[in-house]
Amino acid sequence: MPHAIHRRHFFLGSLGLALGCSRRANAPRSAPAQLDAQRVSIVRAPSYSHDLASLIRSVLIDHGVAVAGKRILLKPNLVEFSAQAPINTSPILVSAALEAFSALGAARVTVAEGPGHRRMTLDMAEAAGFFSAIPRFEDRFIDLNTDDVRRVILARPVSTLKELYLPNTAFDCDLLVSLPKMKTHHWAGATLSMKNLFGVVPGSVYGWPKNVLHWAGIDESIADLHYLFPRQFSIVDGIEAMEGNGPILGVPKHAGVIVAGAHAPSVDATCCQIMKIDPAKIRYLNLVSERSRWDWQSVRQAGETIASVSAPFALHADLRHLRLAG
Amino acid sequence: MTDASELQASLLSARNADGGWPFRQGASWTEPTALALLALQSANDSGDARARAASWLAKRQSADGGWPPCLSVPTSTWVTSLALLALAQEPPYSRCSSGGLRWLSSHIYPDLPVFQSLLRRSFGFSPSRAPGSSPWFPGTAGWVIPTSLSILALSAWSRQTALANLPETVSRAQNYLLSRRCSDGGWNHGGSRQRSENSVSYAETTGLALLALANYSSASPNLTPALRLAQEFLRQPDSPEGHAWLLMGLAAHGQKIAAPPFAQRLRTNRDLALQLIAFHALRGHNPFLQPVF
Numbered sequence: 167m168p169h170a171i172h173r174r175h176f177f178l179g180s181l182g183l184a185l186g187c188s189r190r191a192n193a194p195r196s197a198p199a200q201l202d203a204q205r206v207s208i209v210r211a212p213s214y215s216h217d218l219a220s221l222i223r224s225v226l227i228d229h230g231v232a233v234a235g236k237r238i239l240l241k242p243n244l245v246e247f248s249a250q251a252p253i254n255t256s257p258i259l260v261s262a263a264l265e266a267f268s269a270l271g272a273a274r275v276t277v278a279e280g281p282g283h284r285r286m287t288l289d290m291a292e293a294a295g296f297f298s299a300i301p302r303f304e305d306r307f308i309d310l311n312t313d314d315v316r317r318v319i320l321a322r323p324v325s326t327l328k329e330l331y332l333p334n335t336a337f338d339c340d341l342l343v344s345l346p347k348m349k350t351h352h353w354a355g356a357t358l359s360m361k362n363l364f365g366v367v368p369g370s371v372y373g374w375p376k377n378v379l380h381w382a383g384i385d386e387s388i389a390d391l392h393y394l395f396p397r398q399f400s401i402v403d404g405i406e407a408m409e410g411n412g413p414i415l416g417v418p419k420h421a422g423v424i425v426a427g428a429h430a431p432s433v434d435a436t437c438c439q440i441m442k443i444d445p446a447k448i449r450y451l452n453l454v455s456e457r458s459r460w461d462w463q464s465v466r467q468a469g470e471t472i473a474s475v476s477a478p479f480a481l482h483a484d485l486r487h488l489r490l491a492g
Numbered sequence: 493m494t495d496a497s498e499l500q501a502s503l504l505s506a507r508n509a510d511g512g513w514p515f516r517q518g519a520s521w522t523e524p525t526a527l528a529l530l531a532l533q534s535a536n537d538s539g540d541a542r543a544r545a546a547s548w549l550a551k552r553q554s555a556d557g558g559w560p561p562c563l564s565v566p567t568s569t570w571v572t573s574l575a576l577l578a579l580a581q582e583p584p585y586s587r588c589s590s591g592g593l594r595w596l597s598s599h600i601y602p603d604l605p606v607f608q609s610l611l612r613r614s615f616g617f618s619p620s621r622a623p624g625s626s627p628w629f630p631g632t633a634g635w636v637i638p639t640s641l642s643i644l645a646l647s648a649w650s651r652q653t654a655l656a657n658l659p660e661t662v663s664r665a666q667n668y669l670l671s672r673r674c675s676d677g678g679w680n681h682g683g684s685r686q687r688s689e690n691s692v693s694y695a696e697t698t699g700l701a702l703l704a705l706a707n708y709s710s711a712s713p714n715l716t717p718a719l720r721l722a723q724e725f726l727r728q729p730d731s732p733e734g735h736a737w738l739l740m741g742l743a744a745h746g747q748k749i750a751a752p753p754f755a756q757r758l759r760t761n762r763d764l765a766l767q768l769i770a771f772h773a774l775r776g777h778n779p780f781l782q783p784v785f
Contacts, residue, residue: 247730283680283681284694284696285696285733285762286696286730286731286732286733286734286760286763288759288760289730289731289732289733289756289759290730290731293730304759309515309516312515312516312521312760313518314518314519314562314564315562315564315565316564317564317565331564331565352687352688353687370515370521370523370561370562371561371562371565371569371629372628372629372632373569373570373627373628373629373632373635373637373638374628374635374637374681375635375681375683377627377628377629377632377633377635378629378631378632380632380633381631381632381633411687411690414691415688415690415691482687484687
């Protein structure tokens, strides 16, 4: 199956190029090379018993991600003690990503996270199934909340932040792989690969929750963190997702997809459309759009079409205006 | 619970060459060092490690009176409470207290201006910088854990300081805690209820808040649901940290503790220190509730 997915991506990619990469009448603002970097894969994965490692490996090859000899940092979303509720990125998916990157010759694959509400990261990881899903998990894992930190100046901040103290581990890698859970979010609308980077901000400096980001503007801080880490790849766990009052109190939503790509805003905009949330109404995507000459409508999807996998995610009553029309 | 002498030995073996403690490995940080010092005090350790830990902490006090979380971050934060608590039992460093207490009390949010207070009463307006609460990081919202630790630190030093309005400040902070209880009677991190009205309590925050309310001075609040919830949490603790705070919180309220043996692994120096403190707290010696010297 992985090879079939690869061929389909290739076919769709070629078709897209033949058609001039344009999905709408008005010309996209981005150059063709950028468009390719912004390509997003949508792959069906009906359950966690699927061969996820092969699937991820195919996606990485398809996107031409340079893995051999590189130091890879996998950043899942770990929030709560539950192994059942779809709050955390599935440890099975994280294990599959680890296997895929290792198989492609990564020099080192580390897993790291800094949960935003609870301080006992390793205990949470154990309860959420990470120790049983990932061999030698404790040796591979760094708690970003308590890692040693360095000062980072924000040169052109979108938020009111001027500087952040961030964990050394987040910079001591060649590729940061954001592995979020696909969830609605009762303040930001949706929490995906960009919002997942809140987890790199250390609780031991800023607290639990990392309230300094809220005061600086949630959406603006999401955008700032995106720009701080230019070498990223995103793999969104949309197999068992969350709808309603996410990111913690929502309910399970089976979406059966993995969404991946090198450009986090494009991946997130694609996820929003799958969730039937209007990307134009997600403020952090708009902030990137304003700053980067990026247009979510010019993002090309490979593999499945958005229409074939989309299903409306229930939205918190206060956020129903985010619903994508049509 | 693991044997106290084993806990102490493990804690001592984890310290850095500079006399401080890392969370697990790496540089020394204020939080694990202060907790380790409190743990050594609870065990009546009078060795070199204790003296060096106290010295490490005293040297890290900033010019503004507070303590930063680690050497590479210059801003004073919530860890000031822990440093003050740890140095409360170290007479050579009493000089650190006046600046520390001043910093701490200035980071407990004051009462709201009249207009906001009216809004709060009339429309349930919930300010982020709620009166009596303390932030993790200066200028941000107040939360349950830093507020609880502020209460414990100010209370420990209350008999030794001339700081004005200290009992009122403590009382305001305790009232903040009471106002942030979840519907199940306990506490989580203490966010506003908007869009989180069904949030549930956490073990660690419930135990710590109970500890901070041990000497509540006003008419006794109804803490029965919180104490019952703490006992429930204790039957199946989700973490060593939660377990330790629950033991201390329940013991501080004179509750009979019938917990099954604790079987979870202690993975951080914070866990080791808190378990050691809880062990001695159950035997009547809790450094979080000890008045100065």
